[in-house]
Each structure stands twice: as structure tokens, then as C-alpha cells.
Amino acid sequence: MQLFLDTAEIDLLGELAETGLVDGVTTNPSLIAKSGRNFLSTVAEIAELVAGPVSAEVAATDFPTMMLEGRKLAGIAPNVVVKLPLTLDGLRATREFAMEGISTNVTLCFSLPQALLAAKAGATYVSPFIGRLDDFGAEGGELINEIRAVYDQYDFDTEILAASIRNPAHVRAAALAGADCATLPPPVFRELVKHPLTTSGLKQFSEDWAATGQSIL
Numbered sequence: 001m002q003l004f005l006d007t008a009e010i011d012l013l014g015e016l017a018e019t020g021l022v023d024g025v026t027t028n029p030s031l032i033a034k035s036g037r038n039f040l041s042t043v044a045e046i047a048e049l050v051a052g053p054v055s056a057e058v059a060a061t062d063f064p065t066m067m068l069e070g071r072k073l074a075g076i077a078p079n080v081v082v083k084l085p086l087t088l089d090g091l092r093a094t095r096e097f098a099m100e101g102i103s104t105n106v107t108l109c110f111s112l113p114q115a116l117l118a119a120k121a122g123a124t125y126v127s128p129f130i131g132r133l134d135d136f137g138a139e140g141g142e143l144i145n146e147i148r149a150v151y152d153q154y155d156f157d158t159e160i161l162a163a164s165i166r167n168p169a170h171v172r173a174a175a176l177a178g179a180d181c182a183t184l185p186p187p188v189f190r191e192l193v194k195h196p197l198t199t200s201g202l203k204q205f206s207e208d209w210a211a212t213g214q215s216i217l
Contacts, residue, residue, distance in 0.1 A: 001175050004052070004161070004183040008032040010045055012186050017050055024052035026105070026127075026163070026183040028083065029059050040076065047077035055105040055125070055183075057083035058093075066093040074102045081105050081124060086114050091121040098122030105161065110136075115147045119156035125181070130174065131164035140164070141173030148178035168192055 002023035007013055008031040016022055025046050032039050043056045054077070058069040070082040070093060081103040084090040094104045098121065105125040106118040110133060118126040128147060130140030140162075147160055162174035162182040168191050174182045184192075 001179055002052070002181040003189065004055075004181055005189060006031070006163070006165075006183040006185050008035040008037065008042055008046070009186070010035075010037075010042070010049070013046065014049055016186060016189060022050060022052070022189075023181070024054060024183075025050050026055040026083070026161075028057040028107075040072075043073065043080065044076050047079050050079070052079065053081045053103065053105075053125075054079055055081045055083040055107075057107065058085075061085070061087070061089065063089040063092050066090065067096060070097055070102065070104075083107050086118060086126075091117055094118065094121040094123050098124075107163065110138075110143070112143065112146045112150060115143075115158075115160075116150060119151060119154075119158040123158045125159050125161040127161045127163040127183070129164035130162055130170050131166040133164075134166075140170070141177050144174055144177035144179050 003021060004024040004026050005013055005016060005022055006026045008027045032042050047054045056073045058066050060066045060069050066084060066089060073082050074080055082097055083105040084093055086106050086108050094106055097104050103124040105127060106123040107127040109115050109126050109128045115126050128143050133140040133143060144160060144162060159180035162179040165171060165182055165184045165188055167188060171182055171192060
């Protein structure tokens with residue numbers, strides 16, 4: 001499963017990208033607004049920093065303006081993926097972009113019928129929101145299970161990008177359900193490496209090594 005970072009913080013992204021474990025990035029106007037940076041220049045910087053797909057979301061809600069904004073975003077760099085809302089106008093734009101060879105990420109997916117429509121429109125990615133479904137009393141991991149089963153049954157090419165990830169348990173659920181990718185806030189990405197037994201084991205190894213008085217270097 002590919003791991004994307006859900007952020008617009010350039011310095012933090014650069015630091016985590018150095019691990020070689022970051023496959024791509026997702027952004028949205030809200031994330032970039034929080035960063036206080038210019039939207040277009042930030043997308044350009046991220047696209048240069050990360051070789052993988054970089055989802056950049058349109059701000060428009062109507063089809064004609066989505067098309068204008070999407071083409072402008074796609075023109076920033078070859079790895080920019082146009083992010084569109086799961087509305088009829090958004091799906092119409094998705095279909096048009098697919099015919100133009102522009103990659104898309106259909107976001108704000110909360111149901112199997114929505115995911116089916118995104119795939120039929122030719123979306124490159126669909127983003128089911130696990131955390132928000134959990135907040136609503138539903139089971140986000142189960143939705144990914146359903147989408148995976150239907151996409152496999154009908155041989156859709158659309159990749160499942162698990163979003164609204166709040167904790168490592170969500171990453172586990174997404175992986176077990178067969179998500180192709182997951183997008184994580186940087187703090188959750190850092191948490192993936194942690195386990196109390198790893199911490200205690202490393203402490204014991206370090207103490208035992210120190211007791212030998214030796215040095216590898």
C-alpha cells in the first residue's frame with residue numbers, strides 16, 4: 001500500500017520525504033490556507049519535492065470553473081493530480097479530464113454508490129474518508145472493503161486512496177481492506193514506526209552493548 005502525506009508544510013514534507021517512504025502528497029485549500037502560503041507556488045514546490053502524485057484540489061463547485069482551475073493545476077507539473085469533489089459537476093469534470101489524459105482524485109467519498117460513480121467517470125483515485133465515517137457512526141474500513149470488492153468484480157482501474165486517517169489503527173484497517181493508498185497527516189505517519197516493545201527492546205540492546213565497552217567504529 002502506498003503512503004501519501006496529507007500536508008502543505010514544505011519543511012516537514014521535505015524532512016519526511018528523506019525517509020524514502022513517502023509515495024505522494026495530498027493537499028487541499030484548507031491545508032494551504034493554514035500554512036499561510038500561496039496556493040499555486042506551494043503546489044509547485046511540493047510537486048518538485050516529491051516524485052509521486054501530488055493531489056491539488058480545485059476551489060470551484062461548478063463544472064466550467066472546475067475545468068479551468070483543473071487545467072491550470074495540471075499544468076503546474078506532470079505529477080499533479082486534479083482533486084475534485086464527489087458531486088455531479090465534479091464527476092462530469094472527472095470524465096472530461098480522463099478523456100484529456102489528466103489524472104484525477106475524486107474526494108469526499110462516503111458510500112459505495114459514490115465510489116461506483118467515480119470509477120465510471122474514470123477517476124484515477126477515489127478518496128473514501130475513514131475518520132469522518134467513524135465520527136458519523138459508520139465503519140470506514142467496511143466501506144473500503146465494499147469498494148475493493150466492487151472494483152475487483154468489474155475490473156475498474158480507479159485506485160482506492162483511504163483518507164481522513166486519524167491514527168495507525170485506520171492505516172491498519174485500510175491495508176487489511178485492500179486500499180491501494182492511504183494519505184496520512186505527518187504526526188500519524190510518525191506514529192506508524194512506534195511500538196512500546198520496540199522502544200523497550202532498543203533500550204535493552206543499547207544498555208547491553210554499552211556494558212561490553214566495545215565500539216563498531
